[in-house]
Amino acid sequence: xxxxxxxxxxxxxxxxxxxxxxxxxxxxxxxxxxxxxxxxxxxxxxxxxxxxxxxxxxxxxxxxxxxxxxxxxxxxxxxxxxxxxxxxxxxxxxxxxxxxxxxxxxxxxx
Amino acid sequence: xxxxxxxxxxxxxxxxxxxxxxxxxxxxxxxxxxxxxxxxxxxxxxxxxxxxxxxxxxxxxxxxxxxxxxxxxxxxxxxxxxxxxxxxxxxxxxxxxxxxxxxxxxxxxxxxxx
Numbered sequence: 001x002x003x004x005x006x007x008x009x010x011x012x013x014x015x016x017x018x019x020x021x022x023x024x025x026x027x028x029x030x031x032x033x034x035x036x037x038x039x040x041x042x043x044x045x046x047x048x049x050x051x052x053x054x055x056x057x058x059x060x061x062x063x064x065x066x067x068x069x070x071x072x073x074x075x076x077x078x079x080x081x082x083x084x085x086x087x088x089x090x091x092x093x094x095x096x097x098x099x100x101x102x103x104x105x106x107x108x109x110x
Numbered sequence: 111x112x113x114x115x116x117x118x119x120x121x122x123x124x125x126x127x128x129x130x131x132x133x134x135x136x137x138x139x140x141x142x143x144x145x146x147x148x149x150x151x152x153x154x155x156x157x158x159x160x161x162x163x164x165x166x167x168x169x170x171x172x173x174x175x176x177x178x179x180x181x182x183x184x185x186x187x188x189x190x191x192x193x194x195x196x197x198x199x200x201x202x203x204x205x206x207x208x209x210x211x212x213x214x215x216x217x218x219x220x221x222x223x224x
Contacts, residue, residue: 033212042200043153045212088152096141096160096207097168102152 002027004091006101014109016078021104023072023089031092032072034063036085037103043088047074076106084108112136116201116216123191123223131186131219133201139214141204142184143168144176146197147218153200159184160207191223 003026013019023032034046047056049065049072056063060083062075072089084107090100117132133142143158145168155168159178173195175187184203188195198220202213 031208033208035212042217043202043215045214048208048210048212050210090153092208095166097155097158097166098143098208098213099155099169100145100153102150 002029002091002093002097002099004089004099004101006087006089006104008104009102010105010107012107012109013076013079015080018078019076021074021076021087021089021106023074023091023101025070025072025091025099027091027093028067028070029091029093030067032065033090033092033098034072034074035088035090037088038085046087079108081108081110114201114203114214114216116199116219118219119217120220121222123188123221125191125193125223127191128187128189129191131188131199131201131221133184133186133216134182135203135214136182137203137205137214138181139203139205140181141207141213142178143202143213144174144184144186145200145202146170146195147200148197156186156199193223195221196223197221 005024032049035043047063052067054065086103088103114135140161144156145153157176159165201216204213
């Protein structure tokens with residue numbers, strides 16, 4: 001059974017600071033996704049990571065994947081208030097089941 | 111393109127009632143799935159389908175039925191609603207099982223069972 005663990009589950013940080021969200025998973029996988037969810041809204045796709053060493057960046061967010069360590073990171077650079085949201089990682093199994101972590105609720109203080 | 115459309119947006123059911131949550135996509139996506147989202151639990155996979163006529167169970171399938179008679183539609187049926195099924199339900203689809211593209215989510219259905 002695949003387990004996907006995110007930490008921290010809640011993060012409060014100051015604008016301008018850097019921080020990293022971690023996503024560990026328990027079974028071999030070749031696909032990992034990051035999503036953003038604003039309160040009361042649906043999920044928005046941020047990144048699709050498909051191979052070991054994959055790195056993708058969009059604005060102040062950068063995601064990476066280490067399949068050997070079964071670890072993905074979402075790094076936030078010089079945080080701004082607009083990045084306040086809940087961030088989910090999700091991992092794909094070989095039978096195409098997609099399993100989500102519990103999410104990291106990010107609150108950026110002005 | 112409308113994307114992934116879920117109806118209704120809100121629903122209140124009495125315990126024991128049945129209902130169908132609708133999900134439709136107009137992007138010709140093969141893969142569709144249903145999730146439920148509960149506070150502190152993230153999203154949990156209920157059922158998914160890799161194409162018309164093919165469905166499979168996810169993490170929490172009990173109490174829910176699905177069918178996939180067309181590529182466009184993937185309805186979720188609650189046969190006898192229970193308070194434990196109070197949740198927000200999301201439908202998602204993907205053009206290539208998410209192998210290169212992510213998944214597109216609908217806007218959700220907020221279901222309350224009393």
